[in-house]
Amino acid sequence: MNEGHPHLVIVGGGFAGLWATRALADAPVRITLVDRHNYHLFQPLLYQVATAGLSAPDIAAPLRHILRHQRNVEVWLGEVVALDPDARQVRLGDGATLDYDHLVLASGATHAYFGHDQWARHAPGLKTLDDAVYLRRKLLMAFERAEAETDPEASAAWLSFAIVGAGPTGVELAGTLAEIARHTLRNEFRHIDPRLARVRLVEAGPRVLASFPPDLTESAQRQLERLGVEVVTGTPVTHIDGTGFQLGGEWIPARTVVWAAGVAASPLGALLGVPCDRAGRVVVEPDLSVPGHPEIFVGGDLAAVKRENGAPVPGVAPAAKQMGKHIAASIRARLRGEATTPFHYQDLGNLATIGRMAAIVHFGKLKLSGVVAWWFWLAAHVWFLIGFRNRFVVLVNWAMAYWSYQRAARIIFGEAEEPPDDDVTRLPPRDPS
Amino acid sequence: MNEGHPHLVIVGGGFAGLWATRALADAPVRITLVDRHNYHLFQPLLYQVATAGLSAPDIAAPLRHILRHQRNVEVWLGEVVALDPDARQVRLGDGATLDYDHLVLASGATHAYFGHDQWARHAPGLKTLDDAVYLRRKLLMAFERAEAETDPEASAAWLSFAIVGAGPTGVELAGTLAEIARHTLRNEFRHIDPRLARVRLVEAGPRVLASFPPDLTESAQRQLERLGVEVVTGTPVTHIDGTGFQLGGEWIPARTVVWAAGVAASPLGALLGVPCDRAGRVVVEPDLSVPGHPEIFVGGDLAAVKRENGAPVPGVAPAAKQMGKHIAASIRARLRGEATTPFHYQDLGNLATIGRMAAIVHFGKLKLSGVVAWWFWLAAHVWFLIGFRNRFVVLVNWAMAYWSYQRAARIIFGEAEEPPDDDVTRLPPRDPS
Numbered sequence: 001m002n003e004g005h006p007h008l009v010i011v012g013g014g015f016a017g018l019w020a021t022r023a024l025a026d027a028p029v030r031i032t033l034v035d036r037h038n039y040h041l042f043q044p045l046l047y048q049v050a051t052a053g054l055s056a057p058d059i060a061a062p063l064r065h066i067l068r069h070q071r072n073v074e075v076w077l078g079e080v081v082a083l084d085p086d087a088r089q090v091r092l093g094d095g096a097t098l099d100y101d102h103l104v105l106a107s108g109a110t111h112a113y114f115g116h117d118q119w120a121r122h123a124p125g126l127k128t129l130d131d132a133v134y135l136r137r138k139l140l141m142a143f144e145r146a147e148a149e150t151d152p153e154a155s156a157a158w159l160s161f162a163i164v165g166a167g168p169t170g171v172e173l174a175g176t177l178a179e180i181a182r183h184t185l186r187n188e189f190r191h192i193d194p195r196l197a198r199v200r201l202v203e204a205g206p207r208v209l210a211s212f213p214p215d216l217t218e219s220a221q222r223q224l225e226r227l228g229v230e231v232v233t234g235t236p237v238t239h240i241d242g243t244g245f246q247l248g249g250e251w252i253p254a255r256t257v258v259w260a261a262g263v264a265a266s267p268l269g270a271l272l273g274v275p276c277d278r279a280g281r282v283v284v285e286p287d288l289s290v291p292g293h294p295e296i297f298v299g300g301d302l303a304a305v306k307r308e309n310g311a312p313v314p315g316v317a318p319a320a321k322q323m324g325k326h327i328a329a330s331i332r333a334r335l336r337g338e339a340t341t342p343f344h345y346q347d348l349g350n351l352a353t354i355g356r357m358a359a360i361v362h363f364g365k366l367k368l369s370g371v372v373a374w375w376f377w378l379a380a381h382v383w384f385l386i387g388f389r390n391r392f393v394v395l396v397n398w399a400m401a402y403w404s405y406q407r408a409a410r411i412i413f414g415e416a417e418e419p420p421d422d423d424v425t426r427l428p429p430r431d432p433s
Numbered sequence: 434m435n436e437g438h439p440h441l442v443i444v445g446g447g448f449a450g451l452w453a454t455r456a457l458a459d460a461p462v463r464i465t466l467v468d469r470h471n472y473h474l475f476q477p478l479l480y481q482v483a484t485a486g487l488s489a490p491d492i493a494a495p496l497r498h499i500l501r502h503q504r505n506v507e508v509w510l511g512e513v514v515a516l517d518p519d520a521r522q523v524r525l526g527d528g529a530t531l532d533y534d535h536l537v538l539a540s541g542a543t544h545a546y547f548g549h550d551q552w553a554r555h556a557p558g559l560k561t562l563d564d565a566v567y568l569r570r571k572l573l574m575a576f577e578r579a580e581a582e583t584d585p586e587a588s589a590a591w592l593s594f595a596i597v598g599a600g601p602t603g604v605e606l607a608g609t610l611a612e613i614a615r616h617t618l619r620n621e622f623r624h625i626d627p628r629l630a631r632v633r634l635v636e637a638g639p640r641v642l643a644s645f646p647p648d649l650t651e652s653a654q655r656q657l658e659r660l661g662v663e664v665v666t667g668t669p670v671t672h673i674d675g676t677g678f679q680l681g682g683e684w685i686p687a688r689t690v691v692w693a694a695g696v697a698a699s700p701l702g703a704l705l706g707v708p709c710d711r712a713g714r715v716v717v718e719p720d721l722s723v724p725g726h727p728e729i730f731v732g733g734d735l736a737a738v739k740r741e742n743g744a745p746v747p748g749v750a751p752a753a754k755q756m757g758k759h760i761a762a763s764i765r766a767r768l769r770g771e772a773t774t775p776f777h778y779q780d781l782g783n784l785a786t787i788g789r790m791a792a793i794v795h796f797g798k799l800k801l802s803g804v805v806a807w808w809f810w811l812a813a814h815v816w817f818l819i820g821f822r823n824r825f826v827v828l829v830n831w832a833m834a835y836w837s838y839q840r841a842a843r844i845i846f847g848e849a850e851e852p853p854d855d856d857v858t859r860l861p862p863r864d865p866s
Contacts, residue, residue, distance in 0.1 A: 038577065038845045055488035062843050064621035074623045077577045094581075144471065144510045148527075188497035190507045410495050412471045 005030050005072075006101035008331065009090060011080050011268065013040050013063045015317045016106035016300030019324030020331075021073055027332055031073040032098060034090075038062055038077050041129060044317055044381060047172040049132035051180060052140065052410040056129050080107070083271050085293050102295050102331055105268055105282070106324065109301035109315065112262030112279070119240040123259040126169055135258065139177065140412050142256045143185060146192045153253075159197040160254040162245060164237050165261030166203035167210075168352045171224065173258055174201040175355025178228040184410070199229050200254070202247055204236040204261070209352050209360065211314060216360040219369040223358040237261075263315065265302045272296070277304040286342030287330050288323055294340075297330060299323035305343060313345045317384070322346060353377045438463050438505075439534035441764065442523060444513050444701065446473050446496045448750045449539035449733030452757030453764075454506055460765055464506040465531060467523075471495055471510055474562060477750055477814060480602055482565035484609040485573065485843040489562050513540070516704050518726050535728050535764055538701055538715070539757065542734035542748065545695030545712070552673040556692040559602055568691065572610065573845050575689045576618060579625045586686075592630040593687040595678060597670050598694030599636035600643075601785045604657065606691055607634040608788025611661040617843070632662050633687070635680055637669040637694070642785050642793065644747060649793045652802040656791040670694075696748065698735045705729070710737040719775030720763050721756055730763060732756035738776060746778045750817070755779060786810045 005028045010017045013035035021033050039060035048054040067073045079093040083103070091097045111125030126135055139161075146158035159181075163174045181197035188194070201208070201224060207217045208224065208231060221231050232247065239246035244253040265280035274291050275283045281304035282290060288303060290296040300320040305313040313319050322345060330340040349363035351373070359373035368376060438461045443450045446468035454466050472493040481487040500506045509531075515524040516536070524530045544558030557568055572594075579591035592614075596607045614630035621627070634641070634657060640650045641657065641664060654664050665680065672679035677686040698713035707724050708716045714737035715723060721736060723729040733753040738746040746752050755778060763773040782796035784806070792806035801809060 038573065052490075055490040057485075057488040057843070062621075064618075065843070068620040075621075077581070096581075140471065148510070185497075187501040188495075188508075410490070410498070 003030070006335070007032065007099065008102040008104065009034065009098050009100040010104040010106065011035075011090065012104075012106035012108055012266075012300065012302075013037070013075075014043070014106060014108050014300055015320035016108075016302075016324040016327070017104065018063070018066070019321040020104055020106065020297075020299065020328045021067065021324075022070070023325045023328030024331065025070050025072070027072070027328070028335060029072060029102070029331070031070075032076055032100075033063065033067070033073055034076045034078055034080055034092070034098070035063060036077075036079045037129070038064065038075075039129075040066060042384075044384075046126055046129070046132050047169055047176065049129065050126055050135040050139070050173065051176040052136050053176070056133060060129060080268060083268070085272060085290075085296060088295070100295075102334070103297070104327055104331075105272075105296065105298045105302055106300040106320070107266035107268045107302055109263045109265050109279075111259055112264035113259065114262050116240070119259065122240045122242050123164060123245075123257040125259040126173070137412050138256060139180075140410065143181075143189065143192070143194055143197075144412075145255070146197075147189045148191075155192060156196075157243065157253040158255045159192065159194070160200075160244075160252070160256070161197060162200040162202060162252065162254045162257045164202055164240075164245075164257060164259050166201050166205070166208035166231070166233065167260060170201060170203070170258075170260030171208055171220065171352060171354055173260060174199055174229045175224055175227050175353075175358060178224075179356050182228050200252070201229050201231050202235060202237055203231075203233045206234050208233065212350060212352065212360055212362050213367070216362055216367055216369060220352065220354055220360050223354045223360075223370065227355045227358060263301070269298065269302050272298075279304075287340035288327050288343050289330065289340070294334070297327040299327050305345065307345050307347075314350075316350075318348045319345055351377045351380060353381075436463070439768070440465065440532065441535040441537065442467065442531050442533040443537040443539065444468075444523065445537075445539035445541055445699075445733065445735075446470070446508075447476070447539060447541050447733055448753035449541075449735075449757040449760070450537060451496070451499070452754040453537055453539065453730075453732065453761045454500065454757075455503070456758045456761030457764065458503050458505070460505070460761070461768060462505060462535070462764070464503075465509055465533075466496065466500070466506055467509045467511055467513060467525070467531070468496060469510075469512045470562070471497065471508075472562075473499060475817075477817075479559055479562070479565050480605040480609065482562065483559055483568040483572070483606065484613060485569050486609070489566060493562060513701060516701070518705060518723075518729060521728070533728075535767070536730070537760055537764075538705075538729065538731045538735055539733040539753070540699035540701045540735055542696045542698050542712075544692055545697035546692065547695050549673070552692065555673045555675050556597060556678075556690040558692040559606070570845050571689060572613075573843065576614075576622065576625070576627055576630075577845075578688070579630075580622045581624075588625060589629075590676065590686040591688045592625065592627070593633075593677075593685070593689070594630060595633040595635060595685065595687045595690045597635055597673075597678075597690060597692050599634050599638070599641035599664070599666065600693060603634060603636070603691075603693030604641055604653065604785060604787055606693060607632055607662045608657055608660050608786075608791060611657075612789050615661050633685070634662050634664050635668060635670055636664075636666045639667050641666065645783060645785065645793060645795050646800070649795055649800055649802060653785065653787055653793050656787045656793075656803065660788045660791060696734070702731065702735050705731075712737075720773035721760050721776050722763065722773070727767070730760040732760050738778065740778050740780075747783075749783075751781045752778055784810045784813060786814075 008029045008031045010033045018040050039062050042059040045059045049056055064075045080090050081093045082091040089097050089099050110127050113119045142158050146155045149155040163170045178199045181194045185194035209217050209220050224231050235248040237245050269276050269280050269282040282298040283304045284298050288297050301315045326343045333340045351361050353359040357371045357374045359377040361368040361373040361376050441462045441464045443466045451473050472495050475492040478492045482489055497508045512526040513523050514526045522530050522532050543560050546552045575591050579588045582588040596603045611632045614627045618627035642650050642653050657664050668681040670678050702709050702713050702715040715731045716737045717731050721730050734748045759776045766773045784794050786792040790804045790807045792810040794801040794806040794809050
């Protein structure tokens with residue numbers, strides 16, 4: 001366990017934290033990786049769990065298992081609730097404290113309701129596995145309630161779905177939900193026609209998938225519409241309750257509204273007492289360290305990093321992995337008493353899936369859309385499910401879902417009526433030594 | 434929808450109810466299949482979900498999907514809370530009522546704590562998918578808490594597991610849990626050695642798997658012990674709380690106790706106002722109808738049926754399927770104004786799995802145990818996952834689990850600290866017409 005070596009605490013087992021941890025496998029440090037969950041989550045496929053295409057375990061692997069052979073790591077299931085940069089100490093929800101020599105904060109992001117937190121209960125977001133299972137239940141139950149409802153208007157409100165926010169997650173959810181309504185549920189109901197379900201994708205900004213060039217954006221919107229999604233851009237949602245939402249001047253009845261609009265960095269950033277951007281991301285030094293605290297690094301969605309051209313580094317998995325590896329290199333440099341180097345984001349391109357055989361891809365000069373882009377996206381994502389023993393299972397599930405239009409995980413369970421509390425652990429206090 | 438045909442209400446989409454429904458596909462009846470869940474559950478593999486070998490959707494398929502092409506069936510998500518045999522009416526939890534001409538009750542069984550209901554919160558049982566997800570979380574969290582615990586005694590209590598009841602479920606859970614502790618978690622913890630976990634299987638009766646002949650029972654116990662399970666028979670558990678349990682004269686610290694001892698029939702049987710056996714099973718006529726109510730049939734675990742030799746028909750899936758089919762035949766006979774025939778249970782033999790490469794099989798003269806029996810069991814169960822599009826996925830998961838000792842679904846989610854409420858539906862009242 002590298003006793004006597006400096007103690008590195010890494011908060012967050014996502015792409016940034018896990019890649020940093022792995023890259024320090026043979027480094028002379030004692031690593032404690034702290035995460036609220038016992039698993040690493042393959043976030044890019046979370047929408048597939050929410051739409052019943054995959055089951056939760058397909059996209060999650062236990063951190064302890066991934067790191068079982070890396071003897072300089074201890075995995076700690078817990079939630080960091082406070083940190084003291086001067087005392088070099090973090091405190092966990094169970095009261096335990098950890099002293100560190102180096103600290104990596106990679107606790108990611110959560111939803112933001114732009115000051116409308118009361119919308120949260122009516123329009124759940126999709127960040128955690130529990131969010132996904134809850135959302136799956138909510139989406140499937142809406143069809144059940146429409147079927148059970150005798151008043152046609154009330155039934156129609158249950159068949160009215162809205163996704164707020166047309167970023168990648170919103171687009172994926174809208175496209176897949178339209179497919180479920182049009183194909184997956186065919187013949188299954190006796191009182192409703194699921195194909196009459198309305199799936200609205202509403203975006204306050206001027207276009208969907210705004211991180212792509214306009215021509216690809218237009219293609220994405222056409223592909224969405226072909227799948228049966230009604231796209232409304234340039235109009236903000238001004239109110240949401242359990243019965244519907246206000247879109248510009250129009251009140252739209254909808255019993256199911258999903259929030260895919262706002263992202264806010266994990267609150268841990270604010271605990272550092274250094275400047276953060278509007279989303280709460282920590283404005284880091286070029287080497288991803290915290291101003292005034294060279295022993296603290298921030299990576300992944302929690303870090304506000306600019307590219308050479310001044311554009312922000314996007315909150316995508318490849319960027320988080322790159323940051324994690326760079327932080328590991330910076331820590332090695334510090335351990336050797338050498339200078340750290342600035343982080344350079346290597347843009348691997350931008351992919352977004354829209355639905356069945358629909359996607360857009362942007363790699364420098366290369367622009368793809370439609371079927372080709374979709375296969376490209378599929379190959380990339382299956383490939384990157386690395387370290388998951390069930391990658392093959394995912395492939396099988398997808399293949400079957402593709403040919404049968406069916407979705408392997410279409411069961412309603414996890415009885416919570418409200419999104420479950422995210423803190424999985426009630427661990428007893430413990431001496432960190 | 435066979436308007437004008439007699440209305441058959443089938444309560445329960447398990448093996449008995451679903452097989453009865455399917456067997457009436459071309460019969461001149463309007464069928465309403467009522468279930469609390471939207472899926473048919475392959476109960477024999479529930480323990481695999483509880484022990485993280487399979488994910489919940491692997492063993493559940495949506496009833497609507499299974500029956501989508503059977504036009505004389507309407508699937509209704511709801512829970513029957515009352516029935517009036519004289520008015521021929523059932524009432525659902527949401528207040529809706531269903532009038533029937535014929536009624537099939539196949540609502541199965543639940544756990545029984547023999548009058549010690551206060552044990553339920555300390556020793557959860559395993560009957561539903563939510564039970565399984567909750568149990569998985571509880572089992573995996575126990576190792577996490579042992580790891581976080583600094584007091585050796587307290588840590589040992591978290592590594593002390595007990596399964597109460599050595600029927601098939603108790604044996605499966607004990608054998609698999611021992612494998613998890615000894616193999617699956619190897620190398621993953623830094624403060625505890627999971628192999629030191631103690632897995633006790635305690636049975637008040639004289640032997641494990643008492644439904645098998647004594648020689649196979651002895652083999653089963655030897656196989657359990659080889660897997661690392663401590664088997665204690667002939668000793669009743671007299672007290673259970675969150676810290677341990679009283680076994681005969683001994684108090685055994687154990688933070689995790691699982692209840693696999695008692696089964697009680699669904700409370701619906703009692704609503705009939707006819708004689709039930711001690712477990713609450715309805716004592717039915719030879720044709721599985723209810724005494725005095727030829728229009729009501731009872732099947733599956735809710736029915737108390739004797740075999741020709743006077744022995745009870747066991748509460749296993751093949752028996753439930755046979756009853757379901759027989760009930761369908763009886764209803765057809767009634768519709769034709771013909772006499773019904775008595776139910777004859779065809780014993781297809783008795784299988785029980787114990788763990789990795791360990792099982793016992795009893796087919797008439799044929800008795801197998803160990804590796805051969807295990808492959809036999811595996812083949813039979815994978816084969817009988819019929820109607821599940823993901824049968825192949827199950828096979829893949831198992832193959833991988835077998836070779837790697839890993840378990841695909843080893844993630845802690847479903848944040849409920851308590852077993853979730855089983856009533857999934859809050860459907861608005863609705864006119865059954």
